[in-house]
Amino acid sequence: MxxxxxxxxxxxxxxxxxxxxxxxxxxxxxxxxxxxxxxxxxxxxxxxxxxxxxxxxxxxxxxxxxxxxxxxxxxxxxxxxxxxxxxxxxxxxxxxxxxxxxxxxxxxxxxxxxxxxxxxxxxxxxRRFDPSYRYAKDLIEAGKIGTPFLVRSQTCDLDEYAEFQLEFVKTGGGIFLDMNVHDIDLARWFIGSEIAEVHSVGGSFVHQGFATLGDADNTVCLATFKNGAIAVLSASRTAFHGHDTHTEIVGTKGILKIGTTPRKNRVEIFDSAGARTDCVRDFYERFEExxxxxxxxxxxxxxxxxxxEIRPQDGTAATRVGMAMTESFRKGTVVKLQI
CATH class of the missing domain: 3.40.50.720 (NAD(P)-binding Rossmann-like Domain)
Structure with a gap:
């Protein structure tokens, strides 16, 4: 062709x-x-x-x-x-x-x-195309951690991007649809079931402008799946160290952790300030491959x-859950999804 x-x-x-x-x-x-x-x-x-x-x-x-x-x-x-x-x-x-x-x-x-x-x-x-996330999925399908029953996943952007996000949030769907949409998709992908119930909390702790738009700069959601599994999905617009995306999958026989430290590379710096590693600055640097x-x-x-592999139904499911998370946050209640 x-x-x-x-x-x-x-x-x-x-x-x-x-x-x-x-x-x-x-x-x-x-x-x-x-x-x-x-x-x-x-x-x-x-x-x-x-x-x-x-x-x-x-x-x-x-x-x-x-x-x-x-x-x-x-x-x-x-x-x-x-x-x-x-x-x-x-x-x-x-x-x-x-x-x-x-x-x-x-x-x-x-x-x-x-x-x-x-x-x-x-x-x-x-993230489904990231080598580490793909490897984790392969391990789950091979039964290496037994049956997965808990996913913890977060997406955190640098604080310096917050002012830009204040304008974008007006048309971007808010913190849950814009940021947690990836975590929602990953949780569904790893657990192999649909999210049935969500309870979201959060606030504008650093940038009060998000509150005036009905949004937040930091949030956490507890989600329950149709098969009984659970997920804790969080998002932050106020990370000061770098773009911090990581995920943990807990199974009946083991645990997988992906990107717990957002390392820029494998160099570790030891000096008078102590020991540290540089971090990736944004989502593109983290997920370039x-x-x-x-x-x-x-x-x-x-x-x-x-x-x-990704179907339009996956896009619909992520939007459905993201909207429910937004509704839960704004109303302060548990929201059950129609699935």
Missing amino acids: NKVKIGIVGLGRLGKRHAYNLANLVPGAELIAACSPIRAECEWAGTELGVPELYASFDEMLEQASLDAVWIASSSTYHAQQALAALERGLHVFVEKPMGVTLEECAEIERAVQAHSNQVFLVGFV GFITEAREFVACIREGRKP
Whole structure:
């Protein structure tokens, strides 16, 4: 098969990374178009990556560019409508998480993917492509820790990004949909069951602006699964040491711990201040290999005519739980999910 011609929409903090990968690090991919309403971002794609076709409008890109696939890395509120428009045009679709910010959007996407069964559709749950998380999943499936019954997982961003997040939270779905969506997906993936009940607590302990938006800068959720397993999922916008994502899976015969210390590398520093290690600064540095593997899998699925492991139903489930976690936090009550 010839190279897969891809157009990307969204060239922000993460979108630029995706665009670089597609242009330089994904065999079989050709990034021929980029779209952003911000002129400087489009100019960056043209100058730095040599993308030949630049658009301010997503609809114009769909109409004018000769695409095989679209890569959606725009603001969360646009994910569903852009994915639906691309599917209707017969294009393969990668969409960043969350797949949709309402269950109605997610249901529409599920129906559209079913109606266009020859097209590849992939939701960006990047941690499933991280070598350490993939290895943990393989160990679980091999029975190395027995039956998993507890997942503890957290996502913590650097405090210096909090001011940016204050603006993003207005359209991003809030801390649970924006940050914990990965932890939700991992918990479901490792436990192999659906979350049936959630109880979320939290607050704006460092940045009071989040409280005025009905959101928080630090949260914890206790989730119960349909099969009786449990998960503790936390998120923070106020980590001062680095991007701190880690997960623990407890089974009847053992425990797996992934990334407990967010090490930048294997160097340990010993000096007059004591012993320490440098930490990764952001989510992309931590999951750089996962992002590249994710993109390669999307293109490989298209070229080989196969479907990804991640289904649109996984995107719907993550949104459903994230919305329930938000409702629990705002109402101060336990929320039972309809599953």
